Amino acid sequence: MSINNNALSTYRLLKATAEVAEKSLEGRIQHYRAHLKSEEKELRTYTQKAAADLLGCNNRTLKRRHDNGDFDDLNIKRGANGHYAYTLVNIFAMADIMDIKPDHRAEDDKLQVIVINSLKGGCGKTTSMVNIAAALATTNIKRYRIGIIDLDPQGSSSSFFPSSEHDPITVGDLMRDCIDLDEGETWPEFVSNSFLPTHIPNIRVLPSGMDDFYFEHETATLLKDTSNYEQTRHYHKLLEKVIDPVKDEFDIILIDTAPTLNFMFYNALMASTAMLIPVHPEAVDFDANNKYLKRLGEIYHTVAALGHNGWDFMQFLVTNYVKGNHSQRDIVKDVRSAFGRQVMSYPINHSSAITASSSSFNTIFDQKASDSLASRESLMRAQENIKDVVDELEMLIRSNWQSTQSSLNTPK
Ligand SMILES: Nc1ncnc2c1ncn2[C@@H]1O[C@H](COP(=O)(O)OP(=O)(O)O)[C@@H](O)[C@H]1O
Ligand SMILES: [Mg+2]
Incomplete structure (x- = not known):
């Protein structure tokens, strides 16, 4: 196959661009x-x-x-x-x-696997997820065992929880059947060791990497030669190869996703016990969100037919909400009147403390007020806001844990 000259120069341009991009990324890090x-x-x-x-x-x-x-x-x-x-x-x-x-779930209580997804890029998936995780882990003494899985190969949630490993095993590595175990090593041990400790003692992260993109290509290739789902189980990889082997080690797993409905996303759905959908209250974003919801139903049908057990909850979370902005307020009203109780009571407000901490890949719970680039008031306000959101989320989570429910009997 010959490549024409124009394509060749485009290819060269892209190679050169890739080098510059890599240097720039290294510089940023x-x-x-x-x-x-x-x-x-x-x-x-x-x-x-x-x-x-x-x-x-x-x-x-x-x-x-x-x-x-x-x-x-x-x-x-x-x-x-x-x-x-x-x-x-x-x-x-x-x-x-x-x-x-510690106030963990009991063995019989269901591990909570919460997927954060929306097709809209930039609606606050990663920012909301990392701050929610940090709040769940650091603002109470319950010592929840939290796992974060970064299913976005561009890896921004991994950047908030950097590991000291130079070249960590990624979620895609585990899903792509490309690991050779050492002698005597078991798969559950290997997976467990791939969830790396972070700077927050009870949060472990399974990072993503750019090579995780290959999962899409490899799955498509595999499907060309196979007709029987049992041979590939390509929507069950995350659940069966990554989550099931370590399910006793966590109370809550949070999964950040890329804004695409790809094979990785189907895997996230198959593994999920609940869904959190961030909605940025701008007109174009809300319209995009509605289109996405139309597709989500069709996609979920496939997953349900392959054995998914249904969600314990599906909630919309208004994100990056500018208080006092009239058009945003109107959209939030629309969201609430359309989806009612499925909208979280508190939005995550737009906050200069969140902008400032995110720019250095920190959550607002990582730093002391004196180290924050934002004002103390702004940091405190943002922390209180996220805590309100997390209180409600915690209630939704714990309502699935029988052992944590009050045994108060109603009088006859
Ligand atoms: N509550 C917030 N306050 C301030 N900035 C926010 C807030 N939520 C998101 N952002 C900013 O919006 C941008 C997109 O957010 P991000 O979480 O990366 O979106 P996504 O993961 O959906 O692509 C980022 O620059 C982030 O810092
Ligand atoms: Mg993101």
């Missing part, structure tokens, strides 16, 4: 790393008051525990001002010492 105090990302530390708040006790109780030597083994460091600077790892260890039990 280095620039961002230079902002971090150490090579590995660190989570903010907490004051004694903040630690006491998380532990549900008062300062004096903590002080007494310190005086008794209860926390001596934890080697809690002090900040420049001489006061304790607690890490979240310290606080969780203190909770164990104080006999405050």
Whole structure:
């Protein structure tokens, strides 16, 4: 096959562009790393008051525990001002010492696999997801075991939870049948080790990589030669190869997706127990969202026919909402009148704190107010806003966990 000259020069141009793009990307990552105090990302530390708040006790109780030597083994460091600077790892260890039990799901309660999807790019999927995950993990003492799967090969949610591994195993690697196990190694162990620890102690991430795009191509090729679904199970890869082997290690798995209805997306649907659909309240975005919803039903039909068990909840989440903007307010009204109780009570508001932290791949819960590029007020407001959203999400999640439900009987 011969390539014509014009195509060849386009190809050369693209190769040159790719090199520039790669250098630029590397530069961005280095620039961002230079902002971090150490090579590995660190989570903010907490004051004694903040630690006491998380532990549900008062300062004096903590002080007494310190005086008794209860926390001596934890080697809690002090900040420049001489006061304790607690890490979240310290606080969780203190909770164990104080006999405050983690509030996980029981074995029989269903693992929650929540997919965040919309066909609209830039509607706030990644931003909302990473901030929700961070809030679920750091603003209470329940110590939920949270897994994040980045199904977007462009990998922006992985960037918020960078791992120290230079070349981590990606979700696509696990789905694409391209792993050779070492002798004695089991698949569940391998998958478990691929969910990497992050700077937040109870969040582990399974990153994406650009090669994950090949999953689409390889699946299409495979399908050309096979007629029987049982031979390929190409919509079950994420569930059967990635999630089932580690399902006992997590309470909640959050899956970020790319804005495409590709094979990866069908896999996300097949693995999902719930769906969160961000809606950015701009007219064009809302129209695009409605078109997407028409398609989603058809697509879900395929997944249902192949054995999916249905969702525990499907919620719309209004994102990046500019308070006081009349046209956005009207659209939110339309969203609410169309979808009623399926819309989360609180929108995620547009926030300069979110913009500022996202620009350095931080969630608004990673940094102390003094390190944030936004004002303290703006950071606090954004944190309260996300906590309101997460409180409702937590309720939806926990309503599927029988063991966490109150056993209060209604009087006869
Ligand atoms: N609540 C918010 N406040 C401020 N900026 C936001 C907010 N939500 C999203 N953004 C910004 O909008 C852009 C797109 O968001 P992103 O989460 O990457 O969308 P998606 O993942 O759907 O493509 C990003 O620049 C992000 O920082
Ligand atoms: Mg995204």
